[in-house]
Amino acid sequence: MLGLGTSTATADTSAALPISSYRDIAVDAAHQRVFLSDPFGGSVLVTDYTGQVVKQISGAAGAWGMALSDDSRTLYVALRDAGAIAAIDTATLQETARYDTGTGAGAYAGPTSLALAGGKIWFGYSLDTWRGALGSLDLSGAQPVVTRDQGLDTFRGSPRLAATPQDPDTLVAAESDGNYATVAVYDVSNGRADTQARRTDPGPDGCQSLQDLALTPDGRQVVIACAAAHYHQALRTTDLADDGIYSTSWSPNSVAIAPDGTIAAGVYGPSWSDVQLFPQGTSTSYADWDFPEPSEYDNTTLVTAGLAWTPDAGRIFAVTETSGSSSLTLRVLDHPRVDTTVTVQAPASSPRNQNLTLTGKLVAPVGFGTGSTVDIWRIDDPLAGEGTMIGSANVAADGTFSYTDRPKAKGNVQYTVQYYGDARHAYAYGSVTVNITSD
Template sequence: MQRTLLGASFAVVVATGSLLAAGAAPAAADGTAALPLSSYGNVVVDGVHRHLLISDPQSSKIVVTDYSGTVVGQVTGEPGAQGLALSPDSGTLFAALHSGDAIAAIDTATLTESARYATGAGTDPAHLAMVGSTLWFGYGDGGAGRIGSLDLSAAEPHVTLDPSTGYQFYAAPVLASSPSAPGVLVAADADSSPPTVTVYDVSSGTAVTKVSVHDPGSSPSGTGDISDMAITPDGKELVTASGAPYFLQVFKLADLSADGTYPTGPYPDAVAIAPDGTVAAGVDASYDDDVYTFAQGQGTPEHGYELGQLLLPAGLAWDPSGTALFALTADGYGGPISLQVIGAPDSPSTVTITAPATARKGHALTLKGRLTSQLPVSAGSRVTLTRTDSANPGGTVVTTVPVNAAGAWKAADIPLVRGTAVYRIDYAGDATHGAASATVAVTITK
């Protein structure tokens, strides 16, 4: 689910390192980069291209960043771009164009729009969910919320409006789906408290109501208007964040009966579930932790994170590998928006080092090598050369040098003692590149 939030600017703060222990201070920011966004609608993570795709309804565009927040592209001319969804192969991004009464298809490799499907005048599509080869969308405002579908398997994909004759939502409903629950679509009131939650069987291409419950949840808690929801990887449960009560609620997907909670404290407003079932819960907290992670089915959080800013509704997303959690935050209500990364996955890196087999004491020798990674390494990335010999058994730093555009590096040293000198080159890594090191031994003669 997504909510539009306006801000004066957009920045990215990357907290690197291992996941923090509960209650520990967050890791220091690795870097901050201003991004050209004036509002926030929705975010999805493209694990194939290692991109975050963030919609900006106010500026009618989608901004694309790498995992560290560096802008790699923009898709403009997308009126009111709000809800986002990826095709199963991550080859196509779909965007609900709330102000354009359409759904755009965007090629994630070229970051260009490849098709646009009209949904009808005044439909105002807002939320998306993919089920098989059909894209479902929540649409409508002001007491007239419905769901529609876009059949992508047809030779000419076509839109069908209101295929359900059941409950009419107050506004465009928030949607949830998962490959682990094939043929299932969940829709819920996002702007009505208490809400109605409905589970549909959409395997036939038409939404058939399986179960619909008004104000689900255990008495006397009930449920507030739902900010976000997600289906567990086993396809058996639905987890919702609704502001109140002060915990994530868990429902059996089969009948929407209450099936547990994840305690968070006041105002839960975001939920994201990793492939291994780890539940990330976000709250609108001023002084307490903003994000908690739980092992599936466990009522005590494994970790807590104080982000230092306000977590946005539905502002959490996992990398498909489950090793990085992305959080969208704002510096106060309406303030600058930030992206914070917890436990960013590293692209494996390799660094090599070569040197002559022998060198003369007191004479310069040249060492060189290359730094490579699955993701391109930026020119200027630095590597550190260390020498260990009989005079420096604990090692001494010789120099730190940058790599060029091809990842190559070169350094010189003057050894001052005879014997074996072991040279080590180290790359510390960054938010998206793993650390790497290599060694070489040189015999130092008279």
């Protein structure tokens, strides 16, 4: 008999963290670990995917921004209070190298943000209390090479950085000093930061106090979270023109984008929706989380830049804090299994012993990853309900598929397509009936 299957839901989990300060998060899929920087505690905290502590790496003065190498073997950490970048082996969780950035150390000197682009490690740092700049660390030669003083006269504070492996020569930087933010896009393919676009106070309502930014995987959009805005804003990287919004609420403070383009947008303060999920280019969310309040007088809020995806987009990590205390919590948000539909098309009739092609499409709020398939069942007698699985078809990134059969029986034949779902998509099926005629 043809089975229809069921779907199950998974519960979110949380774990208290033994740190009282936070600035950045990185996810290592190869070792199933989460790294959190603890600047005022001078450490990098390592947990597993459930939030349980694996190790607390000490000796990391002013650990601020982080970047994971493409092969997941090395975690780079900006040490603001040491004026350096540390390299940590993700297998042994030991520091293997430390590179002096030559910026000086401290609140208005050392590096605070990292990104990998153009084959280098880029860092944002402060020149003094009123100016910020970009620097790069090149580890490709026999000796490390540091280049500073790039992006001068653009930022009024140490800029935040964003990059994406799919567009490795694009670097985006934005200041976050509490005033009107300036966002800049650079081409770093020649080893220097060549300005491609620059804009101050971007967005339909401007951008004061930029809290976070992220690049879409294709590098075409940068999404910014500005505390004074009523939504997350998207800018086109070619010219930083307005390119849509993601409807959240007052005081956006975090954004993270999955490899398939799904956007997780977070806000600060009491809200019906602390974190919302959006398909890229769609202003309406399809899922959200409202963090529980511990009491009538205390609030649970998302910290600035407190979101990160697993590379398979199956879950989101969120760092929260409770008002009236210095306690931090790592929340593991399992991606909901979204409703999925299957449409199937075929000719109304077709001769037997001839090729018959079925086409169809899976439709869901989020895309389908490589390796997704559907099973094709044929029921030669729809009234009897007996069916035979005749094959499978690969699903393209846009959800489309096709399958060719060569039916032998005359009469009405029903084809049913089954999609069994995954961590992000619910089970779905669709059918079509074809009248098989004589040769």
